Amino acid sequence: MTQREIFFVANEVNELGGVGRWQTQMARLFAERGHRVRIIGIAPPEVPMDLGAHPPFETLTLYDRRPPAHRGPHVPLGRIAPVVRAGGAARRAAAERLSDVFRAAGPGAVIVVTQVWAMEWVALADTAGLPVVGMSHESFEASRRSSRFARVLRYYQDVDRLLVLTQEDADLWVGQGLNNVGFLPNPLPVMPAAPSPRTEKAVVSIGRLNHEKGVDLLLDVWAEAAPRQPGWILRVHGAGDHEPELRRQCTELGLDDSVEWAGQTDDVTGALGRSSVLVQSSRGEGFPLVLLEAMACGVPCAAFDCSPGVREIVRDGEDGLLARHGNTSELARHLVRLMADENLRDAMGERARQNVRRFAPEVVVRRWEELFDFLER
Structure with a gap:
C-alpha cells in the first residue's frame, strides 16, 4: 500500500x-x-x-x-x-x-x-x-x-x-x-457491540430541523400513526431555524403529549439505543449516515424513498420499510406496522444489523x- x-x-x-x-x-x-x-x-x-x-x-x-x-x-x-x-x-x-x-x-x-x-x-x-x-x-x-x-x-x-x-x-x-x-x-460510522434492546416505545428522528429533512411532513405522519398506537412517543433529535414553527405545528396537531423535542445530540448511538424504530422523512438525501447507524444498532427504519442512496441502504420489506417519496399516509402505515409488531421489529432489526456490514x-x-x-x- x-x-x-x-x-x-x-x-x-x-x-x-x-x-x-x-x-x-x-x-x-x-x-x-x-x-x-x-x-x-x-x-x-x-x-x-x-x-x-x-x-x-x-x-x-x-x-x-x-x-x-x-x-x-x-x-x-x-x-x-x-x-x-x-x-x-x-x-x-x-x-x-x-x-x-x-x-x-x-x-x-x-x-x-x-x-x-x-x-x-x-x-x-x-x-x-x-x-x-x-x-x-x-x-x-x-x-x-x-x-x-x-x-x-x-x-x-x-x-x-x-x-x-x-x-x-x-x-x-x-x-x-x-x-x-x-x-x-x-462507510458505516459505527458498529456497537450490542444492538438496541428495542424495548422502549419510542420512534426516533435524528437530523437538522430544516426544510430538507421534512420534520413538518413527519408531524403529519405522526398525527396519523400516534392515535393507532397509544403509549408511543416520537423523539425528535435536532436543532435548526425551523424549530419554532415546527413546535407550533405540533401543538396545532394536538401532538404535544406524544412528541419529545430532544435537541441536538452528539451521541447518535445512545439515542438509537433508547429507541425501537427510526423514522426518516427527508425531502432529499444523499447516502444518509443515520440510516447506517440505525441499522448497525439493530433499529429498523421507516423512511421516504427519496433518493438512490436510501434504497441502496434499506432493503424494503427485508430490513426496513420504504414509503413513496412524500406519501405521508404510507409512511404512517409503515410506522404503525413496526410499532404494533414486536416480532417484526426484532426480525428486521437483526437483518439490518447483518446487512449493513457490506458498508464496513x-x-x-x-x-x-x-x-x-x-x-x-
Missing part, C-alpha cells in the same frame, strides 16, 4: 452534520492506515463539531469569516485564474495559500474536494501534478433542485474523478455530459486506496 498525503478541501473543517461526520471519519481511517491527512476548510463552521483533543490529522481554515459567493468564468483546473489576480486581496491570498500547500506536497499526494463550493477555491489554485477528486454528497435530484447543480457541471468537469454515492446517481450525471464520474458509498469501513477505505492507485498511473 502506498502511503500518501491526502488533502480534504471542504466548506468547513468541522461543521456539524453528515458531510462533516463523513469527512472526519474518512480522515481518521486514512490516518490509521499510515496516510498523512490534512483537512482544509474555506470558512469557519456555523455549528462546530468537536474533533477531540488530538485528532490524527492536521487542519487549516483559509478565512476568519465566510466569504461572499463568487461568480466568474470557468478556468481549467491547475491554473491560477485571471479573476484571482483581478479580484480582492482576500481571495487572492486564499488561492495562493492553497497553492503553496499543494506545491509542498510529496509524491503520491491527492486532493479530495468534499463539497462543490470549496471547489471554487481549488479551481483557482495551482494543483499541477496532483490528482483531484471532486465529490457530491447528495442525490442527483437533490442537486438538480439547487444552485449546486450548475456548479457541479461547471467546476467538476475537469477533475480526475467526480465521485457520487450510488451507481444510479453516477449514471444520471453521465447523462449530463460528464465523462469522469464514479461512485463510492459512505475497511471495505470502503480499500476502494478509495484503489482509486488513488488508479489515478496515479
Whole structure:
C-alpha cells in the first residue's frame, strides 16, 4: 500500500452534520492506515463539531469569516485564474495559500474536494501534478433542485474523478455530459457491540430541523400513526431555524403529549439505543449516515424513498420499510406496522444489523486506496 498525503478541501473543517461526520471519519481511517491527512476548510463552521483533543490529522481554515459567493468564468483546473489576480486581496491570498500547500506536497499526494463550493477555491489554485477528486454528497435530484447543480457541471468537469454515492446517481450525471464520474458509498460510522434492546416505545428522528429533512411532513405522519398506537412517543433529535414553527405545528396537531423535542445530540448511538424504530422523512438525501447507524444498532427504519442512496441502504420489506417519496399516509402505515409488531421489529432489526456490514469501513477505505492507485498511473 502506498502511503500518501491526502488533502480534504471542504466548506468547513468541522461543521456539524453528515458531510462533516463523513469527512472526519474518512480522515481518521486514512490516518490509521499510515496516510498523512490534512483537512482544509474555506470558512469557519456555523455549528462546530468537536474533533477531540488530538485528532490524527492536521487542519487549516483559509478565512476568519465566510466569504461572499463568487461568480466568474470557468478556468481549467491547475491554473491560477485571471479573476484571482483581478479580484480582492482576500481571495487572492486564499488561492495562493492553497497553492503553496499543494506545491509542498510529496509524491503520491491527492486532493479530495468534499463539497462543490470549496471547489471554487481549488479551481483557482495551482494543483499541477496532483490528482483531484471532486465529490457530491447528495442525490442527483437533490442537486438538480439547487444552485449546486450548475456548479457541479461547471467546476467538476475537469477533475480526475467526480465521485457520487450510488451507481444510479453516477449514471444520471453521465447523462449530463460528464465523462469522469464514479461512485463510492459512505462507510458505516459505527458498529456497537450490542444492538438496541428495542424495548422502549419510542420512534426516533435524528437530523437538522430544516426544510430538507421534512420534520413538518413527519408531524403529519405522526398525527396519523400516534392515535393507532397509544403509549408511543416520537423523539425528535435536532436543532435548526425551523424549530419554532415546527413546535407550533405540533401543538396545532394536538401532538404535544406524544412528541419529545430532544435537541441536538452528539451521541447518535445512545439515542438509537433508547429507541425501537427510526423514522426518516427527508425531502432529499444523499447516502444518509443515520440510516447506517440505525441499522448497525439493530433499529429498523421507516423512511421516504427519496433518493438512490436510501434504497441502496434499506432493503424494503427485508430490513426496513420504504414509503413513496412524500406519501405521508404510507409512511404512517409503515410506522404503525413496526410499532404494533414486536416480532417484526426484532426480525428486521437483526437483518439490518447483518446487512449493513457490506458498508464496513475497511471495505470502503480499500476502494478509495484503489482509486488513488488508479489515478496515479
